[in-house]
Amino acid sequence: MSQATFYVLAALLGERLHGYGIIKRVATLSGGSVKLTTGTLYGALDRLVGQGLVVADGEEEVDGRLRRYYRISDEGAEAVREEAARMRRAVRAVARGSRVTLEGRTR
Amino acid sequence: MRTPRLYRIALRAYPTAYRAARGAELAATLADGDAERGRPSKREALALVGRGLAMRVRSATAPAGLLVAAAVLMLLAVVGGFDWADTAYLSYGPGLIVAFGDGPSWALQVALGVGAYMAIVAGPFGAAESRPRRLAAAWFAAPVAIVILLTPGRLFQHGPPDGGAVGEFLRWAPAVVADWPVTAPACAGAMLATWLGLSALGRLGQRHRERLLAGFLAVLGAVVVARIWLLPNLPDEYGNRSVGDLGTAALLTAGAVLVAVVTLWRAWRIAPRGR
Numbered sequence: 001m002s003q004a005t006f007y008v009l010a011a012l013l014g015e016r017l018h019g020y021g022i023i024k025r026v027a028t029l030s031g032g033s034v035k036l037t038t039g040t041l042y043g044a045l046d047r048l049v050g051q052g053l054v055v056a057d058g059e060e061e062v063d064g065r066l067r068r069y070y071r072i073s074d075e076g077a078e079a080v081r082e083e084a085a086r087m088r089r090a091v092r093a094v095a096r097g098s099r100v101t102l103e104g105r106t107r
Numbered sequence: 108m109r110t111p112r113l114y115r116i117a118l119r120a121y122p123t124a125y126r127a128a129r130g131a132e133l134a135a136t137l138a139d140g141d142a143e144r145g146r147p148s149k150r151e152a153l154a155l156v157g158r159g160l161a162m163r164v165r166s167a168t169a170p171a172g173l174l175v176a177a178a179v180l181m182l183l184a185v186v187g188g189f190d191w192a193d194t195a196y197l198s199y200g201p202g203l204i205v206a207f208g209d210g211p212s213w214a215l216q217v218a219l220g221v222g223a224y225m226a227i228v229a230g231p232f233g234a235a236e237s238r239p240r241r242l243a244a245a246w247f248a249a250p251v252a253i254v255i256l257l258t259p260g261r262l263f264q265h266g267p268p269d270g271g272a273v274g275e276f277l278r279w280a281p282a283v284v285a286d287w288p289v290t291a292p293a294c295a296g297a298m299l300a301t302w303l304g305l306s307a308l309g310r311l312g313q314r315h316r317e318r319l320l321a322g323f324l325a326v327l328g329a330v331v332v333a334r335i336w337l338l339p340n341l342p343d344e345y346g347n348r349s350v351g352d353l354g355t356a357a358l359l360t361a362g363a364v365l366v367a368v369v370t371l372w373r374a375w376r377i378a379p380r381g382r
Contacts, residue, residue, distance in 0.1 A: 019132060020139030037154035038136045042129065065135035 001083045004044045007034050009053065009072060009080035016057050016071035019045075045070060053079055110134045111141070117152040120159025 011017060011025035022045075023036045036044075048054035053076030059068040072080070110118075114137050118126055133155075141147055 019136030023136070023140065037151050038133055038140065039151070039154035039158035041136070042133060043158050065138055066131040067135055068132050 001079070002044075003034060004036060004040055005048065006080065006083055007036070008041065008044050008048065009076050010084075012054060012070060012072040013077060013080065016069045018067040018069050022070070048076065052076075110137070111147040113147045113149070113152045114155065117155035118159065120156045120163070122159075122163050125159075125162060 007026040007030055008022055010029055011022050017025060019038065019041060023038070023041055026034050026036050045054060049056060049070075053073055054070050055073050057069045057071040059066060061067070114134065118130060118133065121130075137147075137151060140151065
């Protein structure tokens with residue numbers, strides 16, 4: 001799962017959002033390290049909708065702008081949680097590895 | 108709302124159909140960002156051009172390239188059915204080469220058939236917009252691939268220019284080729300016609316929104332293909348079953364039904380819930 005995909009799914013975990021809402025939420029969640037462009041966002045959204053992980057959920061017009069909302073599906077929530085668990089395991093493995101190396105050096 | 112010129116130009120990189128469908132939404136998201144930044148962003152415009160061009164390249168080359176791959180694999184599958192070591196044994200007069208795929212090469216033929224099937228699935232059929240539909244489409248490609256592999260053999264089984272008894276040696280069609288200049292174009296024609304017919308059926312299946320209906324059509328497709336396969340499978344005057352045999356037909360049908368059931372199950376399982 002790419003970083004953009006992961007963050008888009010994570011952004012939608014709590015609430016349904018429109019395009020720019022997702023971009024802002026991703027920036028917040030990642031502490032500003034992931035700044036999605038509109039092109040990247042819609043590339044990821046098209047793929048996720050195609051896979052059934054995200055679902056288009058209504059649209060409205062605000063100041064003449066078309067806003068389409070997206071929400072995460074049960075499968076999408078499951079996928080992003082699995083990915084998060086995988087990342088947690090990876091982090092732990094690195095932490096363990098560093099500890100072993102450090103202990104090795106101190107001896 | 109007026110989209111800035113910079114974005115209007117950048118959005119032209121996307122295929123026209125995509126722009127018509129999603130352009131307004133993309134423009135709105137860009138405008139939201141500009142409202143916060145206070146100006147259009149070159150980074151956004153560049154990303155649009157990159158994505159748009161990539162989409163154009165993918166949509167233009169993927170189906171064509173995979174179709175070529177499918178065609179090559181099918182051709183190899185047909186040729187792969189030959190067992191040249193046996194051609195002398197089964198030679199019927201000048202210009203007529205008879206070979207059969209019941210030898211060691213049948214595994215190669217099956218492998219190539221599977222390759223052709225995957226190329227078809229990934230190509231034109233893979234373009235369907237949602238996963239359940241792609242699965243249904245993938246199912247439709249299965250009989251397409253099977254029939255493509257079997258058609259030439261079936262075709263010439265019943266009318267080889269010379270030596271009508273060759274069929275009794277056949278298990279895995281295609282196996283009989285007489286006079287390459289005549290049969291090769293005929294084989295190609297038969298393959299093309301079969302492919303076109305069944306791909307039309309596949310597209311019909313894709314258009315149905317109900318997944319269950321798509322699955323039902325898939326099962327129906329399995330039965331139809333099984334019947335087509337069994338249709339000429341009558342004993343000849345010597346009591347030999349000419350095209351394949353009942354065991355092969357049963358195996359094919361069982362395989363097709365299994366794929367249909369798995370497709371149905373998966374399509375059902377990944378269908379968005381809670382609507």
